[in-house]
Amino acid sequence: MAETTLPGMVPDTPVASRGYWSSVFRRLRGDWVTIFCLVVLLAIILSAVFAPWVAPVDPYKTSVIRRLKDIGTPGFPLGTDELGRDMLSRLIYGGRLSLLMGITPVINALVIGSLLGIVAGFVGGKVNMVIMRTVDVFYAFPSVLLAIAISGALGAGLVNSIVSLTIVFVPPITRVAESVTTSVRNLDFVEAARASGAGSWTIIRVHVLGNVLGPVFVFATGLISVSIILASGLSFLGLGVRPPEPEWGLMLNTLRQSIYVNPWVCALPGLMIFITSICFNMMSDGLRAAMDVRA
Amino acid sequence: MAYAAIGRDPRDRGGEAQPLLMVKGLLKYFPVLGGVLNRKVASVQAVDDVSFEVAKGETLGVVGESGCGKSTTARLLMRLIEPDAGSVIFDGEGVGEQHGLSVRDMRRSMQMVFQDSYASLNPRLTIEETIAFGPRVHGVSGKEARDRARALLGKVGLDPNLFVRRYPHELSGGQRQRINIARALALEPRLVIFDEAVSALDKSVEAQVLNLLNDLKRDMSLTYIFISHDLNVVRYISDRVLVMYLGKVVETGTVEAIYGNPRHPYTRALLSSMPSMDPAQRTTAPALTGDPPNPINPPSGCRFRTRCAFAEGVCAMVEPRLEIVADAERHAAACHMEIAGSGHSKAIPQLAPQIGPQITGAVA
Numbered sequence: 116m117a118e119t120t121l122p123g124m125v126p127d128t129p130v131a132s133r134g135y136w137s138s139v140f141r142r143l144r145g146d147w148v149t150i151f152c153l154v155v156l157l158a159i160i161l162s163a164v165f166a167p168w169v170a171p172v173d174p175y176k177t178s179v180i181r182r183l184k185d186i187g188t189p190g191f192p193l194g195t196d197e198l199g200r201d202m203l204s205r206l207i208y209g210g211r212l213s214l215l216m217g218i219t220p221v222i223n224a225l226v227i228g229s230l231l232g233i234v235a236g237f238v239g240g241k242v243n244m245v246i247m248r249t250v251d252v253f254y255a256f257p258s259v260l261l262a263i264a265i266s267g268a269l270g271a272g273l274v275n276s277i278v279s280l281t282i283v284f285v286p287p288i289t290r291v292a293e294s295v296t297t298s299v300r301n302l303d304f305v306e307a308a309r310a311s312g313a314g315s316w317t318i319i320r321v322h323v324l325g326n327v328l329g330p331v332f333v334f335a336t337g338l339i340s341v342s343i344i345l346a347s348g349l350s351f352l353g354l355g356v357r358p359p360e361p362e363w364g365l366m367l368n369t370l371r372q373s374i375y376v377n378p379w380v381c382a383l384p385g386l387m388i389f390i391t392s393i394c395f396n397m398m399s400d401g402l403r404a405a406m407d408v409r410a
Numbered sequence: 411m412a413y414a415a416i417g418r419d420p421r422d423r424g425g426e427a428q429p430l431l432m433v434k435g436l437l438k439y440f441p442v443l444g445g446v447l448n449r450k451v452a453s454v455q456a457v458d459d460v461s462f463e464v465a466k467g468e469t470l471g472v473v474g475e476s477g478c479g480k481s482t483t484a485r486l487l488m489r490l491i492e493p494d495a496g497s498v499i500f501d502g503e504g505v506g507e508q509h510g511l512s513v514r515d516m517r518r519s520m521q522m523v524f525q526d527s528y529a530s531l532n533p534r535l536t537i538e539e540t541i542a543f544g545p546r547v548h549g550v551s552g553k554e555a556r557d558r559a560r561a562l563l564g565k566v567g568l569d570p571n572l573f574v575r576r577y578p579h580e581l582s583g584g585q586r587q588r589i590n591i592a593r594a595l596a597l598e599p600r601l602v603i604f605d606e607a608v609s610a611l612d613k614s615v616e617a618q619v620l621n622l623l624n625d626l627k628r629d630m631s632l633t634y635i636f637i638s639h640d641l642n643v644v645r646y647i648s649d650r651v652l653v654m655y656l657g658k659v660v661e662t663g664t665v666e667a668i669y670g671n672p673r674h675p676y677t678r679a680l681l682s683s684m685p686s687m688d689p690a691q692r693t694t695a696p697a698l699t700g701d702p703p704n705p706i707n708p709p710s711g712c713r714f715r716t717r718c719a720f721a722e723g724v725c726a727m728v729e730p731r732l733e734i735v736a737d738a739e740r741h742a743a744a745c746h747m748e749i750a751g752s753g754h755s756k757a758i759p760q761l762a763p764q765i766g767p768q769i770t771g772a773v774a
Contacts, residue, residue: 303525306524306530310488311517311521311543311548311593311597312517313543321543322532326533
């Protein structure tokens with residue numbers, strides 16, 4: 116305690132200080148559900164990325180003689196679809212498009228929405244009113260309807276469905292970013308930063324961003340599951356990717372007609388959508404809990 | 411603006427005699443929006459024509475009930491809120507005026523410590539980053555700013571080796587407030603405003619921090635404005651006291667004058683509401699009853715008259731000026747009972763006909 120200069124000080128025991136992120140990590144480590152979801156998601160994402168090496172056979176190879184085989188058929192562990200294509204390979208390849216269509220819109224919306232929300236929340240006044248009221252217009256439509264309407268107007272296709280889903284997710288992210296920014300802006304440390312003579316951009320960069328991006332990021336991970344479901348829905352309706360591309364939603368659509376022939380195989384794409392979205396949701400909950408300091 | 415009569419010549423720039431801070435006619439009305447078109451329907455008269463001075467090296471205590479405009483005054487001085495009117499002169503230079511001191515430079519010489527020690531520290535930044543932020547903004551190099559942060563931590567009584575890498579949630583309230591003090595001092599200011607800075611601390615920590623403030627003031631030749639509702643704390647730390655009521659200065663003077671010989675009935679009521687340590691001096695009747703009137707629609711004349719035991723007709727009609735009652739103690743009070751010939755039955759009868767009561771409007 117050589118540095119203490121004043122009498123009456125309580126001597127402080129030297130405890131190794133932990134940073135914010137290391138304490139978040141420590142809490143995440145004890146959360147088995149989140150860890151499990153992370154492992155499952157990682158497996159799905161990695162197998163999608165490395166699909167050509169992971170998938171046992173060509174997902175486009177059709178065969179008339181082995182259509183709608185059961186799960187567990189030798190050579191086809193998850194059976195075959197209505198055109199005799201290997202389900203396992205198609206599900207692995209399908210993850211590529213489904214994850215792309217699920218995650219990309221959320222990332223886009225995260226960037227655009229955070230920007231809009233932080234500007235609206237920090238500047239306030241008329242700027243806030245213009246941004247937030249515009250966002251409210253999009254809120255007036257149910258998200259599914261909005262996605263279908265925009266996709267329908269833009270036409271089917273991968274890029275267009277990503278654009279339409281981005282538009283769907285910008286309003287909720289903007290709103291969360293705006294409300295968090297507004298509450299952070301009124302905290303004393305932002306006032307103190309202004310009192311130090313810092314400009315608005317410095318304050319946003321140093322003091323606002325770090326406190327806003329955390330909650331917004333957690334919220335956005337929760338949206339990924341919705342996005343995957345909506346993307347699958349768009350493909351299901353014929354507004355997303357086109358056959359014969361493997362995509363979970365599209366597969367669900369085409370297999371729907373065979374549901375009485377082999378219901379288990381037909382349900383598999385739906386199961387993948389379900390597993391992926393619930394894992395993203397649980398992970399988002401785990402992150403939220405782990406990032407909530409103030410203890 | 412009778413108080414200006416006590417002060418020195420404002421043209422006397424620099425030197426001992428020049429007050430470090432001169433505030434003249436500071437005014438802030440917050441608009442109250444309402445109606446269909448969200449138009450201004452009324453205004454809260456938060457700070458209404460406040461003038462005072464702070465001499466170099468002195469500690470000015472500001473006291474008053476909640477909502478009397480103490481904190482608003484502090485924020486107006488720091489320009490965290492734009493004043494509607496009034497001027498602030500820092501060591502002879504008008505703040506934010508042409509050929510004066512820019513707001514940015516003022517913020518280098520004048521710093522503020524906030525009440526909420528938790529909310530005033532960014533939870534995502536380490537202590538070192540928090541303290542070094544101000545100097546970095548003003549162009550100090552990263553290494554020098556960090557060195558300064560470490561030196562300041564030592565000055566506020568925290569071991570730099572233990573604290574630089576810590577985050578606010580790992581610290582106690584007293585430690586956090588020490589960090590806030592260090593952050594305020596990082597820009598090497600000449601004047602520090604403490605807005606209820608020790609109010610949230612428990613008594614023993616409060617005493618430590620008050621002693622720390624006295625030490626820092628001596629070591630770094632600082633000037634303080636100390637805002638508090640705790641009269642004992644203000645008495646301990648201040649040289650001079652400013653009493654505010656509903657956005658107005660009602661009395662000002664040295665600590666001895668205010669605590670020993672309060673002239674304004676509001677000050678007297680405040681002082682008698684202080685819990686006595688002596689059981690023999692137990693107070694029986696409440697000194698001050700009721701809440702302060704609504705600042706949207708303050709009483710006419712003297713704002714205190716609705717709660718004043720001595721209110722008379724003149725109090726409702728004429729707003730009392732801040733009048734010098736004892737020149738030696740720089741003691742002034744805004745009460746008709748102290749203004750000679752004001753028409754109040756307790757006032758000294760008029761001395762000369764030309765110094766009659768001066769009718770003052772909303773802006774004196």
